[in-house]
Amino acid sequence: MNVTTDHATPTLDDVAREAGVSTATVSRCLNTSDLVSKKTRDKVMSAVELLGYTPNFGARAMAAKRTFTIGAIIPTMENAIFARGLQAFQERLHEKGYTLLVSSTAYRPELEAEQIRSLVSRGADGLLLIGYERDDAVYKYLERRRVPTLAAWAFSDDSPLPSVGFDNQASMLELCNTVLAMGHTEIAVISGIVEGNDRAAKRLEGIRDSLRAHGIDPDRAPVIETSYEIENGAKAFEKLMQAPARPTAVMCGNDVLAVGAMQRAREMGMDVPDDVSITGFDDIELATIVTPQLTTVHVPHRQMGRLAADELIRMVEKDSIGESSQLQSSLRLRGSLKALDDLPANG
Amino acid sequence: MNVTTDHATPTLDDVAREAGVSTATVSRCLNTSDLVSKKTRDKVMSAVELLGYTPNFGARAMAAKRTFTIGAIIPTMENAIFARGLQAFQERLHEKGYTLLVSSTAYRPELEAEQIRSLVSRGADGLLLIGYERDDAVYKYLERRRVPTLAAWAFSDDSPLPSVGFDNQASMLELCNTVLAMGHTEIAVISGIVEGNDRAAKRLEGIRDSLRAHGIDPDRAPVIETSYEIENGAKAFEKLMQAPARPTAVMCGNDVLAVGAMQRAREMGMDVPDDVSITGFDDIELATIVTPQLTTVHVPHRQMGRLAADELIRMVEKDSIGESSQLQSSLRLRGSLKALDDLPANG
Known part of the structure; x- marks a missing residue:
């Protein structure tokens, strides 16, 4: 198999050369930028911008131990059933520096299992799923991969996942x-x-x-x-x-x-x-x-979205092993x- | 910095050992499974399932040259403005073996730029964006990274992107x-x-x-x-x-x-x-x-979603450099x- 180097993709070395600093400094800028002087950071970020450098996923994940990406898998994007809660979820994630990627299953469990694997292999730090009824194999997979996962839109003693939802x-x-x-x-x-x-x-x-x-x-x-x-x-x-x-x-x-x-x-x-x-x-x-x-x-959609974001981030940042919250619905x-x-x- | 190996994450070697085949065979199964006998494939896929192995993103992308993931960035998930078109887009992608990850910007251009970088660094093979008016820096970035990108929901001579949309x-x-x-x-x-x-x-x-x-x-x-x-x-x-x-x-x-x-x-x-x-x-x-x-x-939302999926996949698979389609709206x-x-x- 031939694997050729793609010359269009700038490397950490290219950025370091362009900014006139060491690769370690570039790496520090990208991962713990508060430890770097503003002047150096500006120089490095200009080079990053100029070259269109995107930190290599694997390397960065190893360095930061996180990708700051959260995945959410919802049954459908149609009819806005999940839209308002998800929007609040995303807003709160964004405030805390995380990006949300969403995937939808058309209510097909086999698609959900596929999308869970895809999001995990794309490096999602944590997952939001809707409800808790799914194949055991999926739960075993999530456990093996140790991916913090939270259920929403449901709250029940039957749930094997911590959940933020209502009865x-x-x-x-x-x-x-x-x-x-x-x-x-x-x-x-x-x-x-x-x-x-x-x-x-x-x-x-x-x-x-x-x-x-x-x-x-x-x-x-x-x-x-x-x-x-x-x-x-x-x-x-x-x-x-x-x-x-x-x-x-x-x-x-x-x-x-x-x-x-x-x-x-x-x-x-x-x-x-x-x-x-x-x-x-x-x-x-x-x-x-x-x-x-x-x-x-x-259903308190926005409140549920915000609380789910807060709890999932706590789980990702290892401040919580996953605490459930029951919200109140009303007629x-x-x-x-x-x-x-x-x-x-x-x- | 200490980088420890996460023993929870199974490797290609683990899968090969479990299945009793070479790592090359495992790799072939994951990337070009039609070249492998059903018996071998079943053995390998059982091991993959058992161990919860997820192909390492970087390695797999190098091997397959593709991640089979498409990113779409839409202005909002609320009010279902984009929902029907996006659902059709996803259905068609799925038929062709691609997974869709969606991100929404709340109509904020700086968020869109951030999400484009995030999806590209997560390895998206191609991107769907809504409309064509955005900062030049974003277009330069997409060009440098050579990410096939298609615009939808708009068709205009002003568009620097190939687009599937209406006037x-x-x-x-x-x-x-x-x-x-x-x-x-x-x-x-x-x-x-x-x-x-x-x-x-x-x-x-x-x-x-x-x-x-x-x-x-x-x-x-x-x-x-x-x-x-x-x-x-x-x-x-x-x-x-x-x-x-x-x-x-x-x-x-x-x-x-x-x-x-x-x-x-x-x-x-x-x-x-x-x-x-x-x-x-x-x-x-x-x-x-x-x-x-x-x-x-x-607006013919479903038709637009399907056509956009077809064209973007052609671009990703290098069968097209991006061809625009104008759809007809009606009163x-x-x-x-x-x-x-x-x-x-x-x-």
């Missing part, structure tokens, strides 16, 4: 209790795909818990599982409405599905909430843009949910 | 022509921040061109520049409505600003489009979720825009 099950249970307290008894559910998604599974479990506690057989409530896209929420809603006993309230696994359900309701000539109540989960921006506004579970009761007593006689 | 100026000009043809003469504009954002600048220029061509002094049209957030669109709308001569149509630099304007209109008791018409740009999902639906410029005339003749007498 998806308890949050949805509380929302369902509220729906039932408003007199609804015919509940239908449009859930995210439960397999491999602990957040979706726990939310559905929360609804079932609430129904059971109110003496309703949870197996009686129709459930459609579908992936988080507006169009899928619309299709599922239409299907639920074809049942002989129409639900009076449709609880959705997230706001994206709920917005789809609301759109289809309108297209079918049904009024929300007069003909049917619809609820979501997440309180992303969509929730207040639709008419009527969506009743949903508010947002808006126009899409209405007490059943107020419902007009249904056609 | 922001001509698209907005066409929309403004349509608004004027509907009898509107009092146009106000809520624009993105023009400085450092060629897409925002060109869209505003398109409106000015159209006004001028219709004999309207473009300097007469009030323009508020603000960053792309729903709340900022709302504030700007309120301010525009306080002018003595109220605009009959408010043209917004993107859908996010337009949705904010629509929300504030409703809060102010104004009907869209009876009291005021509002238009957007991008045709992201928000546009069809609001009531009434938003008149906007449809979506929806309920938020109404001919002025239909307007009731305004209070």
Whole structure:
């Protein structure tokens, strides 16, 4: 195999020569620049700039023991489900001198495993993952590689990772209790795909818990599982409405599905909430843009992003072995949910 | 400085010993696995899996001359402005065996420069950037490092990069022509921040061109520049409505600003489009979720993402030195825009 030297890539020696200092001084500038005089630093950084020198990853990682890069792997970049929390995560990382690289899996576990390896081999100092349900092999790999890893968007005793999140099950249970307290008894559910998604599974479990506690057989409530896209929420809603006993309230696994359900309701000539109540989960921006506004579970996305960044950096800098934080979600009761007593006689 | 060997990190030798093959065979498996028998490959990959071996970045890059990682740097992950195009970009990359790492700049040029260096030093084979307006130093750096780089979301003769995008100026000009043809003469504009954002600048220029061509002094049209957030669109709308001569149509630099304007209109008791018409740009999902639906410029996000992936991979694999593609945008005339003749007498 021929490995040729790429003359386009400047070396540490080139920088040292250009700046008129030793290579050790260049290295010190790049790794512990506070130990170098401003004058020397300026000289070296000008040479770095002029030559377009980028510290060789391996060498620099060995010298600094860190790459100041954090990887985050999220299920999707679409529909802004994770956008606000991730933006806050990135802002806090940046304040502390770290760069964020993000990768998305389209909710496919095998892609997540691949991206974890890729980020680790690109030298990520730490990883943020969403939720905690994943193959054991992935957890073993992370342990072997000793990569500080934090889970977000979920908080549960089941999690093998330290996590910064909220209790998806308890949050949805509380929302369902509220729906039932408003007199609804015919509940239908449009859930995210439960397999491999602990957040979706726990939310559905929360609804079932609430129904059971109110003496309703949870197996009686129709459930459609579908992936988080507006169009899928619309299709599922239409299907639920074809049942002989129409639900009076449709609880959705997230706001994206709920917005789809609301759109289809309108297209079918049904009024929300007069003909049917619809609820979501997440309180992303969509929730207040639709008419009527969506009743949903508010997730403190920005707070979660900031706390996750703080804790992950503590782990990377070996100030913590990983401490979990549980955040509080809260209900947002808006126009899409209405007490059943107020419902007009249904056609 | 002490550099200690991390015993947790398995080496190529460890894998070779575990699999009972030579290190050259392991290397061949990892880099050109189609030249190795399935039996040997299975043996090696089991050892890789068992030990949690990740090919050392530097060594593997030298061997494969590629890292199969593409970096994309986008202005923001919020509001899903880039989400759909980026998702298509990633899907196509994945089909071709590449992993995507994304980084976002919050529209801050100095952050973009930092992230470009970070992705290049992490070994990205190629970069996708949004638009083409950036510091010369960044272009010089990319040239020196010979990193294949493609611009998207913009197509213009001004671009120093090959680009896959659309003509922001001509698209907005066409929309403004349509608004004027509907009898509107009092146009106000809520624009993105023009400085450092060629897409925002060109869209505003398109409106000015159209006004001028219709004999309207473009300097007469009030323009508020603000960053792309729903709340900022709302504030700007309120301010525009306080002018003595109220605009009959408010043209917004993107859908996010337009949705904010629509929300504030409703809060102010104004009907869209009876009291005021509002238009957007991008045709992201928000546009069809609001009531009434938003008149906007449809951007072929998925097509753009796929084409950008194809071209960037050709550049990385040295099958192309970078060929630009211009995509066609198109108008979506929806309920938020109404001919002025239909307007009731305004209070």
